[in-house]
Amino acid sequence: MSNKTTIIPIFSLQEAQKALENHIKNLNTEGKPKDLYAPIEYIMSLGGKRMRPLLVLLGYSLYDSEWKNAVAPAIVTEVFHNFTLLHDDIMDNAPIRRGQPTAHEKWNENTALLSGDLMLIKTYQWFGAAIPSDKLPTILELFNKCAIGVCEGQQFDMEFESRNDVTIEEYLEMIKLKTAILLGFSLELGAILGGAKPFEAQQLREVGILAGIGFQLHDDILDVYANPETFGKRVGGDITENKKTYLMLTALQKEKEARSSALQKWINKTSFDEAEKVEAVTKIYNDLNIRTLTEEKMNEYFENAYNKLDELSVRHKNQKQVLKQFLLMIQERQK
């Protein structure tokens, strides 16, 4: 632990978000051919919560108050995240992203594919420019492991679509890879840049992974139970597409224990009215108490994250509260 006086950095989320948006606006995404570069600026400008770079700044601020030093590397986590969205949208045949046409719709699949490749390379280039040389090899190795895991998670997710024997354990491992480890890496990156010791940074990564799994479970709940007027996309999409979420897998397990098959019958139907299916499956979930069971699981992950955070030794103790507030916001956002 440092013997410096602990200071409270003036660091509101609004302020950080403004700094991040400003940096994104000034990213040099120009080049030729124009159509190769344009999708990068396009997808980066579609907005989003900027959760990953915020986690970098929060991780950094636990150890160093000059958080603005971490804005440039923080943005790179967002570039990587948006690269995955570009390629995932091709793979999922998704027409809409954040209320706008996806890049492969606006341009074409080949351009979106190649632009994604460029974005992944730019991730490395911008890390190279934003991270001190002496820390670069270590951080790149951590990032590579994380990026490989994200690919593995996406492949598992695609394979689960055509499998009927996915276990809850497999599902939790999949969302850990696909979603949570990048949140963990973001906190870890911030901590390393801020001067944390390796084991502190690792512990913080675990905090991010636990919160990240909780975050995805919350997403699963919202897909069924969100307020349709404020949700921004169709409620019940996971149900109509038979997505093997935590809710569905838990319901299938409960149903099996009760020797019932109402949910399985809905899953097997190839022709159905979407609204009717969503209503019927939601009723099955309600009868089986699935929302509460998923919330309990989600809260368990967040609680484990907070406990791990409590144990962590940091320089700026007050910033732990700021990070916890941020994670609580994720845990308790619109239900």
Place this chain on the structure above:
Amino acid sequence: MSNKTTIIPIFSLQEAQKALENHIKNLNTEGKPKDLYAPIEYIMSLGGKRMRPLLVLLGYSLYDSEWKNAVAPAIVTEVFHNFTLLHDDIMDNAPIRRGQPTAHEKWNENTALLSGDLMLIKTYQWFGAAIPSDKLPTILELFNKCAIGVCEGQQFDMEFESRNDVTIEEYLEMIKLKTAILLGFSLELGAILGGAKPFEAQQLREVGILAGIGFQLHDDILDVYANPETFGKRVGGDITENKKTYLMLTALQKEKEARSSALQKWINKTSFDEAEKVEAVTKIYNDLNIRTLTEEKMNEYFENAYNKLDELSVRHKNQKQVLKQFLLMIQERQK
């Protein structure tokens, strides 16, 4: 210049190739899900000339005789090259690569796309493992620039398909980006690892770029004039597809000067007999002396490469001859 005694490393191409193939066979490409990892081993095992890693070893051996030290980083250039093939084959809808089904045919497009992403990340991971930490930031920055250029070249190539006003200058710039700069980078990487001074490594990169443009011009010639029995793919493919190669662009220019339009008419035809078109366009090329003009251009690039190589200061002068022999092999391969 070093004042050490110049020694001649025992370094036959066969020996180097054997070391490379052996290293490729032992690359750790295992992981889960299996289908995400399998295409990496598949495409790497399809063979090829291994030109890029050989250039790394040759560049290295100009400055250091312990060429086996460079095998691991050399292979990474081949991994990156094969990543570009994986994604290019998706974009080009190519069914066959080196006589075997392409990865997206053998698996599916999504798996090939994601496997390519993983391969690009593996490129960075394996560079990180194979290159000393103190040299890594510099080499990664050089590699990033090269990889970005390769993407730009591929995008130009795709855009040229639907353009009728491509100039010879634009074409040469496109093949420089798409093909030549990776050959240049390979030589440069070897030189840096071998201990060359930065300006020596840069000069060697230029040698590789010049030879790389010559290499692609030779490919263009072979596509029309190769011996069909030994070529391994259909002769005249570029002609049937109206590919704007150096031959076609030069012929179009000659035709324009002669106020003729025979070639343009063949290009405009939407329905034709392929063999008839190949024969007719080849005759136009012959009448306009296109093969000789392209060979002259190709030889010009190779000559410039040799001149630049002659001027280069190296530690092991005899290895210059070995490198030159290798480039001559590329220049004079099957006609």
